[in-house]
Amino acid sequence: MKSLEFDISSGDLIKVALAVFCGSVMGLERQYKNKTAGFRTIILICLGSTIFTMISQRAGQGVNINLVTGVGFIGAGVIFKDNISVNGLTTAAVIWVAAAIGMANGSGNYMLAIISTFITLIVLIIFHFFENYLDNIHHEKLLSLVFDDDDFENLKMVEDIIQKQKLGAETRLVNKKDGCLQATIFVTGRKKHIAKLNETLLTIKELRSF
Numbered sequence: 001m002k003s004l005e006f007d008i009s010s011g012d013l014i015k016v017a018l019a020v021f022c023g024s025v026m027g028l029e030r031q032y033k034n035k036t037a038g039f040r041t042i043i044l045i046c047l048g049s050t051i052f053t054m055i056s057q058r059a060g061q062g063v064n065i066n067l068v069t070g071v072g073f074i075g076a077g078v079i080f081k082d083n084i085s086v087n088g089l090t091t092a093a094v095i096w097v098a099a100a101i102g103m104a105n106g107s108g109n110y111m112l113a114i115i116s117t118f119i120t121l122i123v124l125i126i127f128h129f130f131e132n133y134l135d136n137i138h139h140e141k142l143l144s145l146v147f148d149d150d151d152f153e154n155l156k157m158v159e160d161i162i163q164k165q166k167l168g169a170e171t172r173l174v175n176k177k178d179g180c181l182q183a184t185i186f187v188t189g190r191k192k193h194i195a196k197l198n199e200t201l202l203t204i205k206e207l208r209s210f
Contacts, residue, residue, distance in 0.1 A: 012054065012112060019043075019050035020119060031134045039131040043123050044093035051100035051116055055109060094124070139191040143201075146208045147181040154206045155183050161200055165193045180208065 023046030027039035097120050104113040147154045155174065162169045167189035174183045187194060201210050 013115070015050055015054060016047065016112075016115065016119065019046045020123070022046055028134070031131055032138050038090075039134065040123050040127050041090045041093045043127070044090070044097050044120065047116065047119065047123070048093070048097040048100045051097070051104055051112065054112065055100070055103050058109065090124075094120070136191045139189065139194050141187045141194050143185045143187055143210055145183045145185065145210045147183075148206050148208050150176050150179055150181045151206070152181065155181060158183075158201070158204070158207070159185070161204075162187060162197060165189070165197045165200070167193050167197060 020043055023043035024039070026046070027042035031039040097116070101113050101116050101120070104110075104116065145155070145158060155171075159169060159171065162185070167187050169188075170186040172184045172186055174181070176182065187197065201207060
């Protein structure tokens, strides 16, 4: 009967730690720009791919790498997209990492499976607070404005309101359709300031929709 393999080398730990570090660096940039695949998602993808690679190197032909593709289809089933956002990417990444941990366990790399499980929990639970903090201090929103008439002063009024809310703004598109002025403004800043901006825009009578 084959003995249980609980050994894990310092090199393995370095690989896992470096995967989390590299994923964090890339994830920070994505999270700061409010992208769908954010901080935790990028870390989990980097960690999962590292575990899969380590297992394949150790077990060779004993590991069915086709499982990675199959799990990808399962992960795709939990991703939902609507007109506003995409949900489920982190859950899909967790499914992928869970498959990697399961393969580590099945190939006899028990310590790798245990350590990876705890690291995944840390990423999901503790890093969640940091992800929320980033989202609160730097949030992005693309505003599409439609005014009741074609008076350009109305757009200037909205731009002044955005500036007073301590937000950054970039007017990307201005046109006129059916006698109404339309504009697209890219707004950046703290999440609470953007929420206040939404409340203020609701009170503007000249604004038909946004």
